[in-house]
Amino acid sequence: VTALFSIVACGGSGSSPTSPSPYVLPTSAAISTPLASIIGIQLHEEPPPGLTVTNLAVSAAATTLAVGQTTTVTATATYSDGTTATVTPTWSSTNSYSVTVTSEGVVTAITTASFAGEDVGVVGSATSGINAIYGGQNAQINITVTPATVTGVTINTSSASLSVGQTTTVTATATYTDGTTPTVSPTWVSSNTAVATVSSSGTVTTVAAGSATITGVYEGQSDSVGITVTAAIPTVTGITVSASTSSLQAGQTATVTATATYSDGTTVTVASTWSSSDTAVATVSSSGTVTAVAAGSATITGAYEGQSDSAGITVPLAVTNLEVCCFTTLTPGQTTTVTATATYSDGTTATVTPIWSTSGTGYSVTVNSEGLVTAITTASFAGEDVGVIGASYTGIRANYGGQTHQINMKVIPCDGCRDW
Incomplete structure (x- = not known):
């Protein structure tokens, strides 16, 4: 600064230089002109000495x-000598509720309302003046405030990696000039609807394996999120449990199996987790072998990947005795019905349906599964001379619950009868 002032002091109007006058550094009180003006920066906080402000103009970016x-x-x-300079005036707002201005001239739009309580929902815009005072001059520029505008949109998704058939949701958050970030409802579009579609509410549904970009557009702003779709892995939609038999005697075993049905329609025999509703009646192993323990009923359940099914197992009372009724004498062609009565371990009895059979060759008498006995001939085998046979005997045998009983059927000749 000293050197600068020395040069100023040496300057002269003639062709011959004059001797420089000694320079004395003035005190701060003696410097009436701001230093920025002295060194050529046209930023005046006060008018230069000897000049007056004749005009003041305000502009805004x-x-x-x-x-x-x-x-x-x-x-x-604009000064009285015709020069101009950017100055630092005293700034003020005609409505600081709507627009504020700092001492440095930074203007901020606060609201479209002109006063507290005014409903901004019905106010389109508000205009306030920014006033500058400098050197006895006053100037103003109007600033119009409009509602906050969207400066950007951010798209998010609950899941960006899906399997075919799955869905996800995309949401949009808008950023406004006033700093608020509400959730908004943009216009949604998919870049590849063969892979993924998107509804107006933002539900993304996958269609096939591949990639798609979901874009949301809102008030001229947009953002996107990528969706990757992989081939669907079949899921179990149900299982079916079956048993090799539903009735067992105590000590007997059966096998249960589980067949799973998948979402793609395929069915596979699977290793389920097995359980019995009453292990005092029947137990089941991890491999599906059911063992009857005692009389009663039990439910065998198979569970696999969240699905389950059951099969009922009945263990009847032990049969302690079996009686077949009744002995009959028949002639060829006649029929009769035999019955079987079981006696159980608890002393009760019941007519049952056993497995029926005949002893020997069954040539002279037959019996069907319902116990119907038919007399065929008095002969015991093919070729036997029935003319010399008075009668024949054939055993009718019943087997049930581990017990067997038999009665003999007698076939006798009759006058005028023929062998059947």
Whole structure:
């Protein structure tokens, strides 16, 4: 600074230089002109000495702001000597409720309302003046405040990796000039609807393996999220449990199997987790072998991948005795019905359906599964001379619950009868 002032002091108007006058550094109180003006920066906080401000003009980088936006205002003074300079005036707002301005000229749009309580929902915009005072001059520029605008949109998804057939949801958050970030409802579009579609509410449904980009557009802003779809892994939709038999005697065994049905329609025999509802009646192993323990009923359940099914197992009372009724004498062609009565371990009796059979060759008498006995001939075998046979005997045998009993059927000849 000293050197600068020395050069100023040496300057002269003639062709011959004059001797420099000694320079005395002035005190701060003696410097009436700001240093920035002295060194050529045209930023005046006060008018230069000897000059007056004849005009003041205010300009703004932007005169229309959305709520939350800012701009800068500048003031330019015209002096009495015709020169101009950017100056630092005293700034003020005609409505600081709507627009504020700092001492540096930074203008911020606060609201479209002109006063507290005004319903901004019905106010389209608000205009406030930014006023500058400098050197006895006053100037103003109007700033119009409009509702906050969207500066960006952010898209999110609950899942970006899905299997065919699955769904996910995309959401959109808008960022406004006033800093708020509400969730909004944009227009949704998929880049590849053969892979994934998107509904107006943001539900993404996968169609086939591949990739798709889901884009949301809102008030001129957009964002996207990628969706990757892999081939569907078949899932179990149900299982069916079956037993090799549903009735067992105590000590007997059976096998249960489980068949799973998958979402793609295929069926596979699977190793389920087995359990018995009453292990005092029947137990089941991990491999599906059911063992009857005592009389009663039990339910065998198979569970596999969240699905289950059951099969009932009945263990009847032990049969302690079996009686077949009744002995009959028949002639060829006649029929009769035999019955079987079982006696159980608890002393009760019941007519049962046993397995019926005949002893020997069954040539002279037959019996069907319902116990119907038919006399065929008095002969015991093919070729036997029935003319010399008075009668024949054939055993009718019943087998049930581990017990067997037999009675003999007598076939006798009759006058005028023929062998059947």
